[in-house]
Amino acid sequence: MKILGLIGRSDIAETHDGSAALIIDNQIQFALEQERLTRRRYAEGQGCADAAKACLDQAGLQLSDMDYIAYGWLEDLQSATPVSEQVSASNELTSIILPPEQFGYTEPPTIHFVQHHYTHAAVTFLTSGFDSAAVLVMDGQGEGAAVSLFRAEGDTIEMLETYPIVNSVGMFYGAAGARSGLGWHSGPGKLMGLAPFGQVRETIDFHFDPEAGKFILPAPLQKAIDEAPTTPTAADVGMLWMYYFEDYHYPYRQDWQKWQENGTVDAYDVAHYVDFAASAQQTIENIGRNLALRLKKLTGEKNLVLSGGCALNCNMNAMLSREKIFDNLYVFPAANDAGCSIGAALAVSQLFNKPDTPLKRLPSPAFGRSYPEEDIIAALIQYGFKPEKLSSEEIVERVAADLAADKIVAWFRGQDEFGPRALGRRSFLANPCKRETLGRLNKIKGREMWRPLAPSILSEKAEIVLGGDLEPGLHRYMLGVATIRPEWRTKVPAVVHIDFSTRSHLVDKEQDGIYWSVINQFYEKTGIPLVCNTSLNVAGQPLVHQPQEVLEIYTTRDDVQTLVIENFYLTKPEIPEDETETTAT
Numbered sequence: 001m002k003i004l005g006l007i008g009r010s011d012i013a014e015t016h017d018g019s020a021a022l023i024i025d026n027q028i029q030f031a032l033e034q035e036r037l038t039r040r041r042y043a044e045g046q047g048c049a050d051a052a053k054a055c056l057d058q059a060g061l062q063l064s065d066m067d068y069i070a071y072g073w074l075e076d077l078q079s080a081t082p083v084s085e086q087v088s089a090s091n092e093l094t095s096i097i098l099p100p101e102q103f104g105y106t107e108p109p110t111i112h113f114v115q116h117h118y119t120h121a122a123v124t125f126l127t128s129g130f131d132s133a134a135v136l137v138m139d140g141q142g143e144g145a146a147v148s149l150f151r152a153e154g155d156t157i158e159m160l161e162t163y164p165i166v167n168s169v170g171m172f173y174g175a176a177g178a179r180s181g182l183g184w185h186s187g188p189g190k191l192m193g194l195a196p197f198g199q200v201r202e203t204i205d206f207h208f209d210p211e212a213g214k215f216i217l218p219a220p221l222q223k224a225i226d227e228a229p230t231t232p233t234a235a236d237v238g239m240l241w242m243y244y245f246e247d248y249h250y251p252y253r254q255d256w257q258k259w260q261e262n263g264t265v266d267a268y269d270v271a272h273y274v275d276f277a278a279s280a281q282q283t284i285e286n287i288g289r290n291l292a293l294r295l296k297k298l299t300g301e302k303n304l305v306l307s308g309g310c311a312l313n314c315n316m317n318a319m320l321s322r323e324k325i326f327d328n329l330y331v332f333p334a335a336n337d338a339g340c341s342i343g344a345a346l347a348v349s350q351l352f353n354k355p356d357t358p359l360k361r362l363p364s365p366a367f368g369r370s371y372p373e374e375d376i377i378a379a380l381i382q383y384g385f386k387p388e389k390l391s392s393e394e395i396v397e398r399v400a401a402d403l404a405a406d407k408i409v410a411w412f413r414g415q416d417e418f419g420p421r422a423l424g425r426r427s428f429l430a431n432p433c434k435r436e437t438l439g440r441l442n443k444i445k446g447r448e449m450w451r452p453l454a455p456s457i458l459s460e461k462a463e464i465v466l467g468g469d470l471e472p473g474l475h476r477y478m479l480g481v482a483t484i485r486p487e488w489r490t491k492v493p494a495v496v497h498i499d500f501s502t503r504s505h506l507v508d509k510e511q512d513g514i515y516w517s518v519i520n521q522f523y524e525k526t527g528i529p530l531v532c533n534t535s536l537n538v539a540g541q542p543l544v545h546q547p548q549e550v551l552e553i554y555t556t557r558d559d560v561q562t563l564v565i566e567n568f569y570l571t572k573p574e575i576p577e578d579e580t581e582t583t584a585t
Contacts, residue, residue, distance in 0.1 A: 001025055001353040002065060004055065005345025006111075007072040007119075007337055008034055010047030011096050014235070016185065017337040018048035019418075021367070022055040023345040026355040030058045031367035031418045033338050036545040042185045048341065049102055058369060063103045069111045070348040071097065072119040072340030074143050084351060086115040114344045116142035118150075118157065120307035122350070123343030124332040125152040128473065129361030130303045134295040134326065138288070139308030139337070140170035141234040147291065151299045154358070155350045160298050165234050166225050167215040169287055170309050172206060175241035176280035180273035184238075189420075192313055193451050195281035196499035198274030202249065204283045210293040218244060250276050270448070281315060288316045292325045302327040305473075307343075311335035312420065314474075314503050318481035321471045330473030333365040334419030342367075342418075363511045365477070366425055368416020371547055376565050379547035383555060390569050392514050398569060399562065400521035403431050403531055407561040407571070408440060410536060412550045413514065416543070421478045422535035423505055424456055424515035426543045426550075428560070430494070430532040431522075437494035437532055444557050446539025452497040453532045454478055458519055459506040461529035465492070466504055478505040494532050505533060 001024070008018020021031035034043040037050045056062060063069075071093075080090035094108035114122075120137040135150035135157065142148065146168030149161045165171070177187020180194065205218040217225070221244045225232055232240065250272065292304060304326035311317065311331045321329050332339055349355075373389075380387045390398065399409055409429040417425050428444070430437045432455060442449050462470055466482035474480030482504045484496045495502045509516045523529040536550060537543045538557075544550045547565050554563040554570065563570040 001067045001349065002061070003068045003070055003345040003349050004052060004063070004066045005070045005072070005341040005343070005348075006048045006052055006097060007340040007344065008043065008046070008048035009093075009097060010045060010049065013045040015047070016042045016044045018043045018046055018051060019338040019341040020048050020051035020055045021341040021345050022059055022061075023342070023349055026346070026349050026353065026359065028342060028367055030055045031342055032369070032416065033418065033542070035542040036368070036416060039541060041540060041542050044185075047097065049097070049099055052098060053102060054369070063098065063105060063109065066109070068348050068352065069098075069109060070344035071111050071113050072116055072337070072344035074113050074115040077113065080113070083112060086118040087348065087351065088113050112344075112348050114347050116340065117145055117148040117162070117308075118159070119340040119343030119347055120335075121148070121150045121152065121157050121343075122347040123339045124305040124307035124311075124330065124335065125157060126346045126350070126359050127332050127362040128303070128305045128330040129359070130305065130328070130330065131358060132301060133303035133305045133330075134299040134301040136288075136291055136295055136304065136306045136311075137308045138169045138291070138306070138310035140168055140174060141165045146170060146234075149291070149295050149298065151301065152305075155354050161213060161294075163215060166217070166232060166237055168234060168237050169284060171234055171238045172241055173280060173284050173310065173313070175238045175245065176276070178238075179242055179245045180277055181270050188309070189312070190448070190451065191277050191280060192315055193497070194270070194274055195277040195315070196497055196501065197450065198276070198278035200278045200282050201275045202279060204249065204279050206283050206287070208287045208290040208294070210290040210297065213294055218248070220244060220248070245276070249279070284310065284313060285316045285319045288313075288320060289323060289325070292320055292323070296325050303330070304328070305330045305332075307332055307335045307339065309336045312479065314479055314481045317474050317479055318468070321469045321474060321480060328473060329471050330361075331477065331479045332362070333417075333421055333423075333477040333479065335479075336420065338419065364423065365418040366415040367418045369545070370415045371566070373566070376547050376568055379551055380565075380568060382548070383551045385570060387568050388570070389567050392517075392567060395564060395567055395569060396514060396517045396521050398571075399429070399518050399564060400525055402562045402571065403429060403518075403522050404525045406431050406434065406437070408444065408559055409562040409564065410550055410554055410560050412536065412544065412547065412563075412565045416545060420535075421505075422533060422543060423478060424507065424512055424533065426536040427456075427533045428536055429456075429518075432492040432494040432530060432532045433526070433528060435493040440559055441532065441534055444559055445534065445537070452503070453495050453534055454503040454505060455492065455495040455530040456505045456507050456515070456519060456533040457530035458516065458523065459508050461523070462504065462506055465530065466502070470504070470506070472506060475504050475506045476508070478503055480504070492528060492530060495530070
């Protein structure tokens with residue numbers, strides 16, 4: 001059975017993180033985010049049609065070959081056929097989501113629209129490998145909910161409780177990021193990195209009572225909601241939090257005109273928000289803990305799986321792992337809305353084509369495109385390079401030697417990874433032994449200098465370097481936080497954050513192949529079983545998708561000294577400091 005999963009509409013400016021996925025016989029064959037193709041971060045208002053076409057083209061299929069089309073939002077449809085409590089079928093939006101001029105149909109095919117939080121729950125449970133689990137979904141909003149609690153077992157996902165948009169933890173944390181001058185979509189990830197620089201000087205009066213199953217909002221914000229003439233939208237809730245923060249937390253008035261123009265404030269001002277960031281982080285962790293306690297009470301399960309944008313908060317995930325409310329945790333790597341294309345397809349697949357055996361734990365989110373040799377050669381020639389193809393063994397030796405020599409490596413191999421984390425297929429790699437590496441990589445990427453780097457570490461050596469719980473359902477996908485052991489902090493300073501934490505990525509020999517081999521060879525040369533790993537992109541851009549995009553970075557960033565595209569290798573010769581032109585061999 002072939003199912004095309006989708007999320008994202010081009011006729012609604014606020015939609016973001018559009019994506020598409022192709023599921024064949026319950027297996028994820030291909031998945032791609034719209035932003036990778038259009039090159040606009042988060043693909044706001046761009047829909048998912050290009051990603052859908054790429055999925056079909058990759059498999060050599062047409063839209064007419066699909067048995068079902070699934071969409072990760074239960075739209076407000078004028079006419080629809082209910083299929084289940086969570087799914088309705090209609091063709092009235094097909095021409096908007098999948099334009100006929102792009103897909104070549106005359107009669108619009110039916111789309112199965114799936115409740116948004118149900119798709120979040122489906123993608124994280126059905127890729128977890130667990131037989132049963134409690135499911136926590138926290139994001140900005142679903143159709144009318146911002147937090148949903150489920151219990152899942154086998155092919156059944158049962159909704160237990162749901163909480164409305166006025167209680168949105170995602171809008172709270174997004175507003176906190178924007179209030180700190182870090183942007184709206186990019187703000188939450190940055191705020192998480194900023195929080196350890198501060199201390200909690202004042203608490204934010206936003207709580208969840210696990211016994212009563214009730215959210216408690218700050219009194220002024222609750223009053224504003226109660227007095228609103230209509231039920232506030234998610235955008236309204238976000239702005240109410242912004243105004244509340246300005247009035248009650250750190251009395252520093254925002255330049256609203258500047259914020260409305262570009263969503264940020266001056267970088268100098270960010271330093272004033274470190275304590276506020278710590279308070280916001282404490283708040284989301286406390287709410288996450290209490291929601292987990294609620295789920296434990298309702299389900300008695302030993303496993304917890306999470307999804308929704310809030311599940312990308314590594315510190316909250318790490319806290320839940322430490323607390324041991326549940327024995328095991330798992331987060332799908334694309335926990336944001338992009339993951340809902342896969343979730344919708346899997347949910348429809350379970351509805352019409354239940355698998356004979358439970359799905360296994362996701363080994364890797366590498367669902368995107370890899371490039372044939374002729375495409376890579378053409379791109380190299382286009383940029384004026386003479387292709388040099390090496391064996392895998394030669395690649396491992398040269399890259400490990402380059403890393404040991406403090407060269408920064410652009411690493412482009414295999415299929416695109418789905419989701420916001422680079423896990424060894426589209427990465428900048430570097431030597432973690434010098435603190436200066438952090439500044440060099442942040443400068444290349446155009447990131448704030450206080451933002452931390454993550455390590456890719458040999459899984460079998462991780463406990464030597466890292467302390468704390470290393471739950472594989474988190475750390476395999478760079479979705480948890482560990483503590484660098486004291487004796488290692490001066491050995492790998494580039495990946496040690498201000499609180500001695502690091503967002504680790506466990507690298508597996510069987511699953512990661514040559515990437516594991518590079519790190520292992522670096523370990524043999526240096527005694528360090530890890531490398532710096534950060535996403536292969538520059539400020540304002542998504543992760544690279546095509547060879548030309550990584551070549552553009554390599555040729556325009558002097559400090560990116562080595563490039564690997566599959567088994568093609570380039571490196572820049574050492575040049576005198578007074579020379580500015582870059583050459584490559």
